[in-house]
Amino acid sequence: MTAKTSPESPLPIRSVLQMVAQWIGRLGTVWVEGQITELTARGGTVFLTLRDPVANVSARVLCSRSVYEATVPRPVDGARVVMHVKADFYVNKGSFAFTALEIRPVGIGELLARLERLRQTLAAEGLFNVERKRRLPFLPRNIGLICGRGSAAERDVLENARRRWPAVRFTVEPVAVQGPYAVAEIIEALRKLDADPGIDVIIIARGGGSLEDLLPFSDEALVRAVAACRTPVVSAIGHEQDTPLLDLVADLRASTPTDAAKKVVPDVGEELALIHQLRERGRRVIGGWIARESAWLEAVRSRPSLADPLREIDRRAEQIDSLRDRSRRCLAGMLDRAADSLEHLRARLVALSPAATLQRGYAIVQRPSGEVVRLAGEVRPGDELSVRFSDDRVTVIASDQG
Structure with missing residues (x-):
């Protein structure tokens, strides 16, 4: 329904408020979830404020005493509840409020079931995978700390870290660590520290508490914000037995705030002792090597060569x-x-030489051609022959045989 108005024909405020009431009345009844704050009872009516568990949003709720007292256990400030409400707009005052028709406390079992479903969903997306977790720097220059204002967790982290490494620097972001504003403040502080290039690691710390007190650290928005950080995040929530979803998505889980300080900041005494041990080990190794080489050199020098x-x-x-x-x-x-x-x-x-034979008185008869005459029958009368002696030779003419 749209009303036609003008400066000459305006609508009375009552008419506008009545139209608003009609529009709101069309919503009917709905089930809503939130956290109770500012609970007061006057007469037969209980007045309370229902805050959203994540966003900074709240609404007034009116509840009759009968509905309030019928809830077991009775709701108190800070309790998580589910309400069956009807939206009402009060024309006389121009105000909006819910009227509670039924209140159901959110039990521990239901909270745990919701957290388990959320854990399975986030695990299926890979937010808890070990591969995506980053290693912490050995010696961070500046550590971002998100904790409660003036809390014991802040004192434990700062004192233990400075006791281990006095030169360590911290940038502390105090936030609410429980209640309706906790998630929004933690996410804002996380984004602020993550955007600072001088921050090397971020610690989110809180002391122990009940399951309801630690619920902000299992909130889906906070878990996704931690997963999106470029800076390594350390979760130090509660005690050893407390395991909010923040522990699963963080790059490192510490059992307590004190444990977080020990895991993030190295102990200067231990590091100096380690350096001393390594130096002594180096001296022994080098000394042994020099001794072996000296012995070898001495053995070589002692050789006769x-x-x-x-x-x-x-x-x-x-x-x-x-x-x-x-x-x-x-x-x-x-x-x-x-x-x-x-x-x-x-x-x-010499013994076999013809010359030796000639020296004993023998001679050799030869023809002019040098052929040796061995038989007398080979010589004809008138043949010219050469007779060789040991020292010289003579030429003769053969005559008839006598």
Whole structure:
């Protein structure tokens, strides 16, 4: 329904408010979830404020005493509830409120079931995978700390970290760590620290508490904000047995805020002791190596070839002289044996030589062509012959045989 109005024909405020009431009345009844704050009872009516568990949104709720007292256990400030409400717009005051028709407390079992369903959904998306978790720097320059204002968690982290490494620096972002404003403030602080390039690691810390107190650290919006951070995030929520979803998505889980300080900041005493041990180990290794090399060098120097190099030269010279003398003796022996053999051959040659025969008074008859005449029958009268003696020769003419 749209009303036609103008400066000349305006609608009375009551008419406008009545139209608003009609529009709101069309909503009917709905089930809503929230956290109760500012609960007061006056007469037969209970007044309370129902806040959204994540966003900074709230609405007034009116509840009759009968409905309130019929709820077991009775709701108190800070309780999570589900309400069956009807939206009402009060024309006389121009105000809006819900009227509660039924209130059901959100039990621990139901909360755990919701958290398990959310955990399975986020795990299926890969937000808890080990592969996406980043390693923390060995020595962070500046640590972002998100914790409660003036909380014991803040004191534990700061004192233990500075005791381990006095030069460590912190940027502390105090936030609400429970209640309806916790999630929004933690996400805003997380985004602020993540945008700072000087922050090397972020710690989200809170002391122990009930399941309801730790619910903000299992909120889906906060879990996704941590998964989207470029800076490594450490979760230090509650005690060892507390496991909010933030522990699963964080790059490192610490059992307590004190444990977070120990895991993020190295202990200067331990590091100095480690450096001392490594230096001593290095000294021993280098000293052992030098000792082994020195022993090897000393052994090499003690060898005769290096201890007295001239002795080796003398020994080699003696070997050369010995080999030279031996070769001379061998060569002389060989020459003597060759001379004896030559002499024997010469004697044999002389003995078998025709010259030796001629010296004993024999002669050799030859034709002018040099052919030796062996038989007298081969010579005819008138043949010219040469008779060779040991010293000279004569030419003769053959005559008839006598």
